[in-house]
Amino acid sequence: MTDLINVENLTFVNRRKKARLFSSAKNFELGPINFxxxxxxxxxxVGANGSGKSLLAKLLVGLEKPASGHISLNGDVLTKFNQRQRCFNVRMIFQNSNESLNPGITLGGILDEPLRLNTDLNLLQRAAKIEQTLQQVGLMPEHQFFYRHMLSDGQRQRVALARALILNPQVLVADEPFAALDPSVRSQIVNLLMNIQRDLGLGFIFISHNLGIVRHISDKIIVMKGGKIIEAGKTEVIFNWPKEEYTQKLVHTHQALINRQVT
Structure with a gap:
């Protein structure tokens, strides 16, 4: 099967303009990243805070520009000349759904904007697409008339997912999408994502600290530390036979937490 997305030798340098108190200015270098x-x-x-996970997500969706390397989608290299292709096909679910939804616009308005700006659909066609997408994520058509403050945390996350899906993407990039949800709602959203992926054949790039969810939903894992990939492989291989000391610590900490919950 042909790769849907391919990342080759991707690098990025985050240059600090000023030194912090009691510390010198240091550049953060990401990469080279390959997967x-x-x-x-x-x-x-997966990886600790500051390992470069969220920065990599921004590079994938085009919010940051790499210093070198490239990202290919269906064999075509994504450049500034085909940003429209990236906009349609690589969509992001942000970490905090509450902050990413405009409180002064109805959900219908939030979902209509990407359709209005990126498609030739007329008003009726856009309305039909909005209703279809709301139902796809487990909401009712009537929710398009709601505002952010009228929704629960789980419903807000469903709206964030709907906004990512509205342009029929091929890849979803999710940066800690379940961090603010309580366990029962988290399970519902995880199952929803897995069902949507199965139905649509989406590629899913999932950034998380929660190794329980990672083990449940992922096919393969990248472990990052200090902007580098230190280990990568199939999920069960990483969990059962981690090679790097850092990965071993992550897995052992996760297993110890599970053991405490069982006892």
Whole structure:
């Protein structure tokens, strides 16, 4: 099967303009990053805060420009000349759904904006697409008339997912999408995502600290530390036979937490 997305030798340098108090100015260097993803696969990216996970997500969706390397989608290299292709096909679910939704616009308005700006659909066609997408994520058509403050945390996350899906993408990039949800709602959203992925054949790139969810939904894992990939492989291989000391610590900490919960 052909790779859906392919990342080759991707690098980025975040240059600090000023030194912080009691510390010198240091550049953060990401990469080189290499990985591939097929349709229907889930890749999890794990690592401590500051390892470069969220920065990599921004590079994938075009919010940051790499210093070198490239990202290919269906074999075509994504550049500034085909940003429209990236906009349609690589969509992001942000970490905090509450902050990413405009409180002064109805949900219908939030979902209509990407359709209005990026498609030739007329008003009736856009309205039909909005209703279809709301139902796809487990909401009712009537929710299009709601505002952000009228929704629960779980419903807000469903709206964030709907906004990511509205342009029929091929890849979803999710940066800690479940961090603010309580366990029962989290389970519902995880199952929803897995069902949507199965139905649509989406590629899913999932950034998380929650290794329980990572093990449950991912096909393969990248472990990052200090802007570098220190280990990568199939999920069960990483969990059962981690090679790097850092990965071993992550897995052992996760297993110890599970053991405490069981006892």
């Amino acid at each position: 591939s993803l097929k349709a229907g696969e889930t890749l999890a990216i």
